[in-house]
Amino acid sequence: MKFAICLVSALLLAFCAIAVAGGPGMMSYQGELRDASDNPVPDGSYNVIFSIYGQSSGGTALWAETTSVTVADGVFSKTLGSSHALTYLLFEDISTYLGIKVGTNSEMTPRTRLVSVPYAVQSNRADTASVSLSGPVGNGGWTDNGSTVSLTTATDRVLINSTATTGKLVVNSTGNAIVGECTAMMGASVYGKAYGGFGQGLRGYATGASGNGVFGIADSGATIGVYGLAKEISNGKGVYGLSEGAGDGVYGESQGTGGRGVVAYASGTGMGLVATSEQSIGVFATSNKPSDGMGIFGMASGSHPTGIKGYSSGSYATGVHGEAASRYGVGIYGQAVSQDGIGVLGQADSADCVGVKGSTSGLRGKGLCGISTGPSGFGIYGENSYNNSVAIKGVATNATAGTGVRGEGASYGMYAKATYSSGIGLYAEGGTSGKAAKFIGNVVLYGITSGEIVMELGEGLDYAEAFDISEGIDIAPGTVVAIDPENPGKLTSCKQAYDKRVAGIIAGAQGLASGVRLGTGKYDKDVALAGRVYCQVEALDQNIEPGDLLTTSATPGYAMKASDHEKAQGAILGKAMEPLAKGQKGMILVLVTLQ
Structure with a gap:
């Protein structure tokens, strides 16, 4: 139809x-x-x-x-x-x-x-409307071309619940004045851009207590509450905060796991976050989390970058200052998770400057503490390239119990190296009545070219040098040894009485270690040449008393009392420090005094 x-x-x-x-x-x-x-x-x-x-x-x-x-x-x-x-x-x-x-x-x-x-x-005239949807061009008001709504003249201003005399857009609200929402990938809910010198793309001003000039919230992963980008070659600022009272210029808060209150990122040669203070503190960060909280977290992922860098140009000023007010707290914590990375780097370029300085006034506090958990890592690493400069320096002002530098580690508590040919890896200077260095435990010295142990200082009581033994390593500690004429440079167990070739006693008997060891690890056995050491001794036809001179015995590897003083000339091993009854053999403590 x-x-x-x-x-x-x-x-x-x-x-x-x-x-x-x-x-x-x-x-x-x-x-x-x-x-x-x-x-x-x-x-x-x-x-x-x-x-x-x-x-x-x-x-x-x-x-x-x-x-x-x-x-x-x-x-x-x-x-x-x-x-x-x-x-x-x-x-x-x-x-x-x-x-x-x-x-x-x-x-x-x-x-x-x-x-x-x-x-x-x-x-269509809207002569009584508060806002006109379309006004004649040149007479002010709004225009809408179907995709963009804009003001028609450069002098136009928009005021919402405000009588302000400055500002292109002024919103006065008891709640959120401007709220921006963006669901697009890489989009911005509120975007501000400044072209001129000292211009500000987005500026927020808070005059009330606990107010926020600019407030951003990130509710999901990889989102950013407030993001600032500076593309100017110099003096550009991505995010700039100014505090004229007791407030915070830039304040960031993270309430989620793995979140970060303020994140600064530098992709070129610039710096992600720059804070300048003329009389106070450039950046102040605090963490209220009971454990594992971090006030400032800096991460460097490129080649030779810096997670956090502080610069000080004034006298007694501090580039980066960290303060720990609670037990086990850490003022500044740096962690390097990649090869050749540096957790905290301090650089001093002029006289009397300090790259990294730590100070403590509390009981068991640590001014500067470095922890290394990875292979070949350094808890604290100091480097100097100028003559007479110091890589790591520790000062203790407590007269009785202070420690300038202290290192603890499963491998190396402290590692010092001088790269200059005449440099000193570790320099220590004691007070007029003090000590240059104090060590608890053995001290080992290695050769530069061989990398082998040349000396070890331990808790023992004798002075020992390492020798090769003709019998090999099967010879027992406490054995009396002499120079082997058939094997130059080697020793052998003594096999005759009053032997003028007597050299010493194999160290380590009865678990008594050597106080000083030379060449240890490079040769077969450590031989005690002086000091106190346990020795194999026999009393043939008379008692041995403390103080008796001892010489070699016909029993291989044993010492005996030197009864014939004429034969004993040049064959004295040492003095007995313990008695041994007639007809007995055993280990007694001997003071080695070769004559």
Whole structure:
């Protein structure tokens, strides 16, 4: 069936009122439906598609709505926009046309041009509205080109609940003045950009207690609450905070696991975070977490970067200052997780400067503490490249129990190395009545070229040197040895009485170690040449008393009392320090005094 339509009335709402004042976005339409013979169609329900176009023919519909109309005596009424709201943007163009399609028939021609009712025309002036959606160009107000809403003149300002005399956009609110939300990847909810010198892309100012000038929240992983980027070659600042009272210039707070209150990142030769203080503290960070909290966390992932760098140009000033007020707290903590990384690096470029300085005034406190948990790592590493400079220096002002430098480690408690040919790896100077160094435990000295032990200072009582033994390593501690004439440079166990080739006693008997050991580890055995050592002794025909001179015995590896003083010349091993009864053999303590 062919249809024709006769327009009875079409009432267009004032769409500028819809947009500005929150109108319903609908339009009332009434028409009469006739067949091809110009007779009213039978009563009933008919499916109709209403479309709005910007052209009288052709083109793509700007708006469309499929609905059902009820016809009585050929007449129907319908409110358009009830399921698909109309907007004022459809009527910005002065030429707008309505197309109607009934059932499976083609859209009727010609299309009906839509016009405004008288009061809708008056609303276009908006002479009493607080904001005009469209104002004549050159007369101020807003313009909307369909994709961008903007002010028409450079001098225009926007004030919301404010009487401020400065600022392009001023919002006065008891809650959140401006809230930006962004769901796009890498997007910005609020974006500010400054082109001129000393310009500020985004500035927030808080005058009340606990107020926040700029406040950002990151609710999910890899998001950033406040992000600042400076592309200027010099003096640019990504995020700049100014505190004129007791407030915080930049304040960051992290409440989630692995979160960071303030993150600074430098991708070039610049610095991620720069803080300057003329009279106070550039950056102050505090952590209230009971354990593992960090006030400032700096990470460097590139080649030769710096996670945190502090610069001091004033007298007695501090580039980076860390303070620990609780037990086991750490003022400054640096961790290096990659090869050749540095947890905390301090550099002193002028006289009397200190690269890293630690101070403690508490009991068992540590001014500077370094911990190394990885292989070949250094808890504290100091390096100097200038003559007479010091890589690591410790000063203790406590007269009784202070320690200038103390190192603890599973491998090396402290490691010192001088790279200059005449440099000194570790230099220690004691007071007029003090000590240059104090060691608890053995001290080992290694050769520069061989890398082998050349001396060891331990808890023992004798002075020993290492020798190769003709019998090998099977010879027992406490054995008396002599020079082996058949193997130059080697020793052998003594096998004759009053042997003028006597050299000493194999050290280590009865678990008594040597106090000084030379060449240990390089040769077969350590031989005691002086001091106290346990020795194999026999009393043949008389008692041995403390103080008796001892010489070699005919029993291999044993000593005996020197009864014949003429034969004993040049064959004295030492003096007995313990008695041994006649007819007995055993280990007694001997004072080695070769004569």
